[in-house]
Amino acid sequence: MELDLIKGMFETALTIRRFEEAAIDQYRQGRIYGYLHPYLGEEAIATGVISALRPDDYIVSTHRGHGHAIAKGHDIKLMLAELMGKESGYCHGRGGSMHVANLAQNNLGANGIVGGGIPLATGAGLAVKYKGGDQVVICFFGDGAINQGVFHESINLAAIYKLPVIFVVENNHYAVSTRIQDSTLIPNLSQRADGFGIPGISLDGNDAVVIHEEMVKVVARTRQVQGPTLVECKTYRHGGHHINDPGAYMPEEEMKYWKSKDPVLVLRKRLADEGVAEHELKEIEQRVEAKIEEAVAFAINSPEPSKEAFLAEISVL
Ligand SMILES: Cc1ncc(C[n+]2csc(CCOP(=O)(O)OP(=O)(O)O)c2C)c(N)n1
Ligand SMILES: [Mg+2]
Numbered sequence: 001m002e003l004d005l006i007k008g009m010f011e012t013a014l015t016i017r018r019f020e021e022a023a024i025d026q027y028r029q030g031r032i033y034g035y036l037h038p039y040l041g042e043e044a045i046a047t048g049v050i051s052a053l054r055p056d057d058y059i060v061s062t063h064r065g066h067g068h069a070i071a072k073g074h075d076i077k078l079m080l081a082e083l084m085g086k087e088s089g090y091c092h093g094r095g096g097s098m099h100v101a102n103l104a105q106n107n108l109g110a111n112g113i114v115g116g117g118i119p120l121a122t123g124a125g126l127a128v129k130y131k132g133g134d135q136v137v138i139c140f141f142g143d144g145a146i147n148q149g150v151f152h153e154s155i156n157l158a159a160i161y162k163l164p165v166i167f168v169v170e171n172n173h174y175a176v177s178t179r180i181q182d183s184t185l186i187p188n189l190s191q192r193a194d195g196f197g198i199p200g201i202s203l204d205g206n207d208a209v210v211i212h213e214e215m216v217k218v219v220a221r222t223r224q225v226q227g228p229t230l231v232e233c234k235t236y237r238h239g240g241h242h243i244n245d246p247g248a249y250m251p252e253e254e255m256k257y258w259k260s261k262d263p264v265l266v267l268r269k270r271l272a273d274e275g276v277a278e279h280e281l282k283e284i285e286q287r288v289e290a291k292i293e294e295a296v297a298f299a300i301n302s303p304e305p306s307k308e309a310f311l312a313e314i315s316v317l
Pocket of ligand 1: 037063064112113114115141142143144145170172174175176241
Protein backbone atom coordinates (compact mmCIF):
# COMPACT_ATOMS: atom_id res chain seq x y z
CA MET A 1 0.00 0.00 0.00
CA GLU A 2 1.17 3.52 -0.77
CA LEU A 3 2.83 5.28 2.12
CA ASP A 4 0.87 8.49 1.53
CA LEU A 5 -2.37 6.57 2.00
CA ILE A 6 -1.19 5.22 5.36
CA LYS A 7 -0.05 8.71 6.38
CA GLY A 8 -3.52 9.99 5.51
CA MET A 9 -5.10 7.21 7.56
CA PHE A 10 -2.86 8.04 10.53
CA GLU A 11 -3.93 11.69 10.31
CA THR A 12 -7.61 10.70 10.12
CA ALA A 13 -7.42 8.27 13.06
CA LEU A 14 -5.49 10.79 15.14
CA THR A 15 -7.98 13.55 14.29
CA ILE A 16 -10.80 11.31 15.52
CA ARG A 17 -8.83 10.54 18.70
CA ARG A 18 -8.09 14.20 19.45
CA PHE A 19 -11.59 15.29 18.49
CA GLU A 20 -13.10 12.88 21.00
CA GLU A 21 -10.69 14.02 23.71
CA ALA A 22 -11.57 17.64 22.99
CA ALA A 23 -15.30 16.82 23.05
CA ILE A 24 -14.89 15.11 26.43
CA ASP A 25 -13.03 18.15 27.71
CA GLN A 26 -15.72 20.54 26.46
CA TYR A 27 -18.44 18.32 27.95
CA ARG A 28 -16.73 18.43 31.33
CA GLN A 29 -16.61 22.21 31.05
CA GLY A 30 -20.38 22.25 30.57
CA ARG A 31 -20.42 23.26 26.91
CA ILE A 32 -21.92 20.01 25.58
CA TYR A 33 -25.17 18.68 27.02
CA GLY A 34 -26.85 15.29 27.07
CA TYR A 35 -25.05 12.11 26.12
CA LEU A 36 -21.70 11.64 24.46
CA HIS A 37 -20.49 8.24 23.27
CA PRO A 38 -16.77 8.48 22.47
CA TYR A 39 -15.29 6.46 19.62
CA LEU A 40 -11.96 6.20 21.49
CA GLY A 41 -10.26 2.90 20.68
CA GLU A 42 -12.36 2.24 17.58
CA GLU A 43 -10.77 4.79 15.22
CA ALA A 44 -9.33 2.18 12.85
CA ILE A 45 -12.78 1.07 11.69
CA ALA A 46 -14.10 4.39 10.39
CA THR A 47 -10.64 5.17 9.02
CA GLY A 48 -10.06 1.85 7.27
CA VAL A 49 -13.58 1.46 5.91
CA ILE A 50 -14.15 4.98 4.63
CA SER A 51 -10.68 5.29 3.08
CA ALA A 52 -11.80 2.50 0.71
CA LEU A 53 -14.79 4.55 -0.53
CA ARG A 54 -15.42 7.18 -3.18
CA PRO A 55 -16.76 10.54 -1.96
CA ASP A 56 -20.17 9.81 -3.53
CA ASP A 57 -20.60 6.57 -1.57
CA TYR A 58 -23.01 6.72 1.37
CA ILE A 59 -22.58 6.05 5.05
CA VAL A 60 -25.15 5.47 7.76
CA SER A 61 -23.79 6.04 11.24
CA THR A 62 -24.62 5.23 14.87
CA HIS A 63 -24.88 6.83 18.32
CA ARG A 64 -21.06 6.45 18.48
CA GLY A 65 -20.66 8.17 15.15
CA HIS A 66 -18.28 11.15 15.35
CA GLY A 67 -15.47 9.06 13.86
CA HIS A 68 -17.55 8.04 10.86
CA ALA A 69 -18.32 11.66 10.02
CA ILE A 70 -14.71 12.77 10.46
CA ALA A 71 -13.40 9.94 8.28
CA LYS A 72 -16.01 10.93 5.65
CA GLY A 73 -14.25 14.28 5.49
CA HIS A 74 -16.58 16.40 7.59
CA ASP A 75 -15.28 19.70 8.91
CA ILE A 76 -14.44 19.23 12.59
CA LYS A 77 -15.32 22.87 13.28
CA LEU A 78 -18.91 22.21 12.20
CA MET A 79 -18.91 18.87 14.01
CA LEU A 80 -17.89 20.37 17.34
CA ALA A 81 -20.30 23.27 16.88
CA GLU A 82 -23.08 20.72 16.35
CA LEU A 83 -22.12 18.91 19.55
CA MET A 84 -22.33 22.25 21.38
CA GLY A 85 -25.77 22.94 19.92
CA LYS A 86 -24.57 25.94 17.94
CA GLU A 87 -26.25 27.42 14.86
CA SER A 88 -23.05 26.90 12.84
CA GLY A 89 -23.17 23.12 13.36
CA TYR A 90 -24.01 20.64 10.62
CA CYS A 91 -27.66 20.49 11.73
CA HIS A 92 -27.76 24.04 13.12
CA GLY A 93 -27.33 22.60 16.59
CA ARG A 94 -30.68 20.78 16.44
CA GLY A 95 -29.17 17.28 16.26
CA GLY A 96 -26.22 17.18 18.64
CA SER A 97 -23.81 14.31 19.14
CA MET A 98 -26.11 11.43 18.19
CA HIS A 99 -27.76 13.03 15.17
CA VAL A 100 -25.06 14.48 12.96
CA ALA A 101 -26.17 14.20 9.33
CA ASN A 102 -24.69 15.85 6.27
CA LEU A 103 -26.37 14.98 3.01
CA ALA A 104 -23.91 17.14 1.06
CA GLN A 105 -21.24 14.52 1.80
CA ASN A 106 -23.60 11.54 1.61
CA ASN A 107 -23.67 10.97 5.35
CA LEU A 108 -27.25 9.83 5.88
CA GLY A 109 -26.94 10.42 9.58
CA ALA A 110 -26.23 9.08 13.00
CA ASN A 111 -28.99 7.43 14.98
CA GLY A 112 -29.83 7.15 18.67
CA ILE A 113 -31.88 4.00 18.08
CA VAL A 114 -29.79 0.83 18.30
CA GLY A 115 -30.10 -0.79 14.87
CA GLY A 116 -32.13 2.18 13.63
CA GLY A 117 -29.75 2.87 10.77
CA ILE A 118 -29.90 -0.66 9.35
CA PRO A 119 -33.23 -0.34 7.50
CA LEU A 120 -32.29 3.20 6.40
CA ALA A 121 -29.10 1.92 4.80
CA THR A 122 -31.01 -0.90 3.15
CA GLY A 123 -33.46 1.63 1.74
CA ALA A 124 -30.59 3.78 0.49
CA GLY A 125 -29.16 0.70 -1.22
CA LEU A 126 -32.50 0.07 -2.88
CA ALA A 127 -32.57 3.70 -4.07
CA VAL A 128 -29.06 3.40 -5.56
CA LYS A 129 -30.01 0.21 -7.38
CA TYR A 130 -33.33 1.63 -8.58
CA LYS A 131 -31.56 4.67 -10.04
CA GLY A 132 -28.90 2.49 -11.66
CA GLY A 133 -26.03 4.05 -9.70
CA ASP A 134 -22.84 2.31 -8.68
CA GLN A 135 -22.39 3.81 -5.23
CA VAL A 136 -22.14 1.60 -2.18
CA VAL A 137 -23.79 2.21 1.18
CA ILE A 138 -21.85 1.50 4.35
CA CYS A 139 -24.08 0.63 7.25
CA PHE A 140 -22.24 0.94 10.57
CA PHE A 141 -23.80 -0.62 13.66
CA GLY A 142 -22.71 -2.13 16.95
CA ASP A 143 -22.66 -5.69 18.25
CA GLY A 144 -25.69 -4.72 20.35
CA ALA A 145 -27.73 -4.30 17.16
CA ILE A 146 -26.98 -7.75 15.78
CA ASN A 147 -29.85 -9.35 17.68
CA GLN A 148 -32.41 -6.69 16.79
CA GLY A 149 -35.19 -8.03 14.57
CA VAL A 150 -34.64 -5.23 12.11
CA PHE A 151 -31.09 -6.46 11.41
CA HIS A 152 -32.42 -9.82 10.19
CA GLU A 153 -35.27 -8.35 8.15
CA SER A 154 -33.10 -5.72 6.49
CA ILE A 155 -30.10 -7.85 5.69
CA ASN A 156 -32.31 -10.56 4.23
CA LEU A 157 -34.01 -8.02 1.95
CA ALA A 158 -30.63 -6.64 0.93
CA ALA A 159 -29.50 -10.19 0.14
CA ILE A 160 -32.46 -11.22 -2.03
CA TYR A 161 -32.53 -7.88 -3.89
CA LYS A 162 -28.71 -7.88 -4.22
CA LEU A 163 -28.46 -4.36 -2.82
CA PRO A 164 -25.11 -2.52 -2.70
CA VAL A 165 -24.97 -2.33 1.09
CA ILE A 166 -21.98 -3.31 3.20
CA PHE A 167 -23.05 -4.05 6.76
CA VAL A 168 -20.16 -3.21 9.08
CA VAL A 169 -20.63 -4.43 12.62
CA GLU A 170 -18.34 -2.68 15.07
CA ASN A 171 -17.92 -5.40 17.66
CA ASN A 172 -16.47 -3.61 20.67
CA HIS A 173 -17.52 -6.59 22.79
CA TYR A 174 -20.06 -4.63 24.85
CA ALA A 175 -23.56 -3.26 24.48
CA VAL A 176 -23.50 -0.84 27.39
CA SER A 177 -22.42 -3.35 30.09
CA THR A 178 -23.64 -6.54 28.38
CA ARG A 179 -20.72 -8.60 27.14
CA ILE A 180 -21.06 -10.05 23.66
CA GLN A 181 -20.56 -13.59 25.04
CA ASP A 182 -23.69 -13.11 27.15
CA SER A 183 -25.89 -12.12 24.22
CA THR A 184 -24.53 -14.08 21.25
CA LEU A 185 -22.96 -17.54 21.22
CA ILE A 186 -21.17 -17.54 17.83
CA PRO A 187 -17.49 -16.52 18.10
CA ASN A 188 -17.50 -14.47 14.88
CA LEU A 189 -20.48 -12.26 14.16
CA SER A 190 -19.77 -12.57 10.43
CA GLN A 191 -21.02 -16.19 10.69
CA ARG A 192 -24.49 -14.70 10.64
CA ALA A 193 -23.90 -14.01 6.92
CA ASP A 194 -24.32 -17.73 6.18
CA GLY A 195 -27.93 -17.55 7.26
CA PHE A 196 -28.62 -14.97 4.56
CA GLY A 197 -26.56 -16.59 1.80
CA ILE A 198 -24.09 -13.68 1.60
CA PRO A 199 -20.35 -13.38 2.23
CA GLY A 200 -19.12 -12.49 5.70
CA ILE A 201 -15.67 -11.68 7.05
CA SER A 202 -14.26 -10.93 10.50
CA LEU A 203 -11.34 -8.52 10.75
CA ASP A 204 -8.92 -7.08 13.28
CA GLY A 205 -10.84 -3.88 13.95
CA ASN A 206 -7.78 -2.17 15.38
CA ASP A 207 -5.70 -2.31 12.22
CA ALA A 208 -6.86 0.32 9.72
CA VAL A 209 -4.55 -0.97 7.00
CA VAL A 210 -5.97 -4.51 7.16
CA ILE A 211 -9.49 -3.11 7.16
CA HIS A 212 -8.73 -0.84 4.20
CA GLU A 213 -7.23 -3.65 2.13
CA GLU A 214 -10.17 -5.98 2.74
CA MET A 215 -12.71 -3.23 2.17
CA VAL A 216 -11.20 -2.34 -1.21
CA LYS A 217 -12.09 -5.88 -2.33
CA VAL A 218 -15.53 -5.88 -0.74
CA VAL A 219 -16.39 -2.47 -2.22
CA ALA A 220 -15.29 -3.57 -5.71
CA ARG A 221 -17.51 -6.67 -5.53
CA THR A 222 -20.43 -4.63 -4.19
CA ARG A 223 -20.19 -2.10 -7.04
CA GLN A 224 -20.63 -4.93 -9.52
CA VAL A 225 -24.11 -5.38 -8.05
CA GLN A 226 -23.25 -8.65 -6.38
CA GLY A 227 -25.18 -7.87 -3.24
CA PRO A 228 -24.37 -7.19 0.39
CA THR A 229 -21.54 -8.37 2.63
CA LEU A 230 -21.39 -8.56 6.41
CA VAL A 231 -18.07 -7.31 7.75
CA GLU A 232 -17.25 -7.69 11.42
CA CYS A 233 -14.50 -5.51 12.89
CA LYS A 234 -13.43 -6.65 16.35
CA THR A 235 -12.38 -3.80 18.61
CA TYR A 236 -12.76 -2.35 22.09
CA ARG A 237 -13.92 0.88 23.75
CA HIS A 238 -11.21 2.73 25.64
CA GLY A 239 -13.75 3.61 28.32
CA GLY A 240 -17.31 3.18 29.48
CA HIS A 241 -20.37 3.20 27.23
CA HIS A 242 -20.79 6.96 27.48
CA ILE A 243 -18.96 9.82 29.06
CA ASN A 244 -20.55 9.36 32.48
CA ASP A 245 -20.08 5.59 32.59
CA PRO A 246 -16.83 4.70 34.37
CA GLY A 247 -16.98 1.22 32.80
CA ALA A 248 -16.20 -0.50 36.11
CA TYR A 249 -17.47 -3.79 34.61
CA MET A 250 -14.64 -3.83 32.05
CA PRO A 251 -11.80 -6.03 33.43
CA GLU A 252 -8.47 -4.24 33.80
CA GLU A 253 -6.54 -6.99 32.01
CA GLU A 254 -8.92 -6.87 29.06
CA MET A 255 -8.52 -3.11 28.77
CA LYS A 256 -4.75 -3.45 29.03
CA TYR A 257 -4.70 -6.03 26.23
CA TRP A 258 -6.73 -3.87 23.86
CA LYS A 259 -4.83 -0.70 24.71
CA SER A 260 -1.67 -2.53 23.69
CA LYS A 261 -3.32 -2.72 20.26
CA ASP A 262 -4.25 0.98 20.22
CA PRO A 263 -5.36 1.66 16.62
CA VAL A 264 -3.69 5.08 16.42
CA LEU A 265 -0.40 3.71 17.70
CA VAL A 266 -0.66 0.71 15.35
CA LEU A 267 -0.72 3.14 12.41
CA ARG A 268 2.07 5.28 13.85
CA LYS A 269 4.27 2.24 14.37
CA ARG A 270 3.59 0.99 10.87
CA LEU A 271 4.73 4.32 9.43
CA ALA A 272 7.84 4.34 11.60
CA ASP A 273 8.62 0.75 10.55
CA GLU A 274 8.23 1.80 6.90
CA GLY A 275 10.92 4.42 7.49
CA VAL A 276 8.89 7.58 8.00
CA ALA A 277 11.02 9.91 10.12
CA GLU A 278 9.97 10.88 13.63
CA HIS A 279 9.91 14.58 12.70
CA GLU A 280 7.42 13.89 9.91
CA LEU A 281 5.15 12.01 12.30
CA LYS A 282 5.41 14.92 14.73
CA GLU A 283 4.45 17.34 11.95
CA ILE A 284 1.26 15.36 11.35
CA GLU A 285 0.55 15.40 15.09
CA GLN A 286 1.08 19.14 15.34
CA ARG A 287 -1.17 19.75 12.35
CA VAL A 288 -3.93 17.74 14.02
CA GLU A 289 -3.48 19.62 17.33
CA ALA A 290 -3.77 22.95 15.50
CA LYS A 291 -6.95 21.86 13.69
CA ILE A 292 -8.51 20.78 16.99
CA GLU A 293 -7.64 24.07 18.69
CA GLU A 294 -9.17 25.94 15.78
CA ALA A 295 -12.34 23.82 15.96
CA VAL A 296 -12.71 24.36 19.72
CA ALA A 297 -12.36 28.14 19.33
CA PHE A 298 -14.79 28.18 16.40
CA ALA A 299 -17.42 26.16 18.25
CA ILE A 300 -17.13 28.17 21.47
CA ASN A 301 -17.38 31.47 19.61
CA SER A 302 -20.30 30.42 17.42
CA PRO A 303 -23.74 31.81 18.32
CA GLU A 304 -26.56 29.76 19.80
CA PRO A 305 -29.56 29.24 17.50
CA SER A 306 -31.96 32.18 17.79
CA LYS A 307 -35.44 31.95 19.24
CA GLU A 308 -36.75 33.35 15.94
CA ALA A 309 -35.18 30.49 13.98
CA PHE A 310 -36.81 27.91 16.26
CA LEU A 311 -40.19 29.59 16.02
CA ALA A 312 -39.91 29.76 12.23
CA GLU A 313 -39.42 25.98 12.16
CA ILE A 314 -42.40 25.40 14.41
CA SER A 315 -44.60 27.56 12.20
CA VAL A 316 -43.64 25.38 9.23
CA LEU A 317 -45.10 22.43 11.13
C1 LIG B 1 -33.75 0.23 20.29
C2 LIG B 1 -32.87 0.68 21.41
N1 LIG B 1 -32.73 -0.08 22.51
C3 LIG B 1 -31.94 0.31 23.53
C4 LIG B 1 -31.29 1.52 23.47
C5 LIG B 1 -30.37 1.96 24.61
N2 LIG B 1 -28.97 1.80 24.17
C6 LIG B 1 -28.27 2.83 23.67
S1 LIG B 1 -26.76 2.36 23.14
C7 LIG B 1 -27.02 0.76 23.62
C8 LIG B 1 -25.98 -0.29 23.43
C9 LIG B 1 -25.56 -0.40 22.02
O1 LIG B 1 -24.52 -1.31 21.92
P1 LIG B 1 -23.83 -1.56 20.54
O2 LIG B 1 -24.86 -1.69 19.49
O3 LIG B 1 -22.90 -2.68 20.73
O4 LIG B 1 -23.05 -0.20 20.25
P2 LIG B 1 -21.85 0.44 21.09
O5 LIG B 1 -22.48 1.37 22.08
O6 LIG B 1 -21.11 -0.66 21.73
O7 LIG B 1 -21.05 1.17 20.07
C10 LIG B 1 -28.28 0.60 24.17
C11 LIG B 1 -28.83 -0.65 24.67
C12 LIG B 1 -31.47 2.31 22.32
N3 LIG B 1 -30.85 3.47 22.17
N4 LIG B 1 -32.24 1.87 21.30
MG1 LIG C 1 -20.93 -2.64 21.25
